[in-house]
Amino acid sequence: MMAIKIPPEHPRAESLRIREKLVEHHHNGVVATAGLIAHGRGEAFDYMLGEKTTKQALNAINAAAATLLTAEKAVVSVNGNTAALIGEEIVRLANVTKAKIEVNLFYRSLERELKIKELLEKVGAHEVLGVGEDASAKIPELGSERRRVDPRGILVADVVLVPLEDGDRTEALVKMGKKVLAIDLNPLSRTSQKATVTIIDNVVRATPKLVEIVGKLEQDLKKCNEILLNFDNKKNLAESITLIKGRLSKLAEKGNYLTLEDEKHDL
């Protein structure tokens, strides 16, 4: 993909900038080819959501923040797309929640693991688990290379944040008794349906918000427990689906396409 200058006033400038970042990191070897296709799927759902953090996403972000703050051993699982798009925010989040960072790839190669580790260290990570021989433990009932985990990290964690995860792995982690916090744009995906807390949002918007809310809740464990008591993931998810449906209804009535300008007044 050739570098194209994106005018800042372009209605889809933000979406295009994210795409450019991903393509750049694909050339660097951080992002897998399949990661580009996965990103496209995300773009489609984001477009239907209105490319913004919805009320439902905010509910889930609050619940995720409370879960992280009440965890014994939290781990943030990082893949190529996550490192490329939100490396810095992941490091910030790990710092404020005292979570560990672990690399976990579907298309595992030592080269790519090392590139991701290097990228994360460059933006401030002190320790990156799960690289090479460090991922010596295995998650039961999982076929792909994602089953390999670090015995100091995901294996012993009670809470795992999985931005951009696949369904099999989410299910396997939940079966191991872990609380899984997912960030996924597709409310119909297995990851979304199986996670303990599902944030239906773009990682690029959700992660800084999560860091912000963790900062606010940090000293208030009572509030954390209150949030967790009142949060119903299935209900929140169903509302996200209803929201997309509502937007499609409007569009079918109007019989014409969306612009980002419409979007701003749409929900």
Add this chain to the structure above:
Amino acid sequence: MMAIKIPPEHPRAESLRIREKLVEHHHNGVVATAGLIAHGRGEAFDYMLGEKTTKQALNAINAAAATLLTAEKAVVSVNGNTAALIGEEIVRLANVTKAKIEVNLFYRSLERELKIKELLEKVGAHEVLGVGEDASAKIPELGSERRRVDPRGILVADVVLVPLEDGDRTEALVKMGKKVLAIDLNPLSRTSQKATVTIIDNVVRATPKLVEIVGKLEQDLKKCNEILLNFDNKKNLAESITLIKGRLSKLAEKGNYLTLEDEKHDL
């Protein structure tokens, strides 16, 4: 992306095979990096449609076949993804409708144009327009490199079939007075909204169907005119959006994820 053996009984085997084909042609230089992301967007919409040719898509395929058969000068516009996924069907379609084939790329490079030409010739194309200096004419009001067209092809065509097109170009072609037949999985895209006939379907399913219907209608111009008189693109499009909406409704009620098995009985 490493080559992964896809078991034929895998519920998403067809979708994975298409993906593999695209990744392979990305390595060959036929498919642009941005084409992979675009494919992902398509996958998301296809998933919401139920990964099948809907009644509405079939209506549009009939109208597209009738338009091609009543055209004076039809051209099929081919980009990297189209060549990679349906090269053979494009050649077959051009043969049965006496349409010309023209390469037209968003990320234009002579190297990629030549690769696409070669691929199309290998599957039987006699003539491929729009390569290199042959694309000496320009579509007015269009900024990108896609404005460059062949004076023997798109410039003088009355009907242009554009599988996987971008919105700007569709609009520009319509403004030039051409009938534009689009194949697009996103019913909300500008291409879908602006085209004369919009087929909301995967090119992999729609194109062989289009060839088949052209074969049936070939000798029956009266039937072609009847189809065209009865076809309302806006209405048909709105129905596709309503269909997706209906599927989301069901899912929000069920509150659980789709499997392809559910799909088969779903619509």
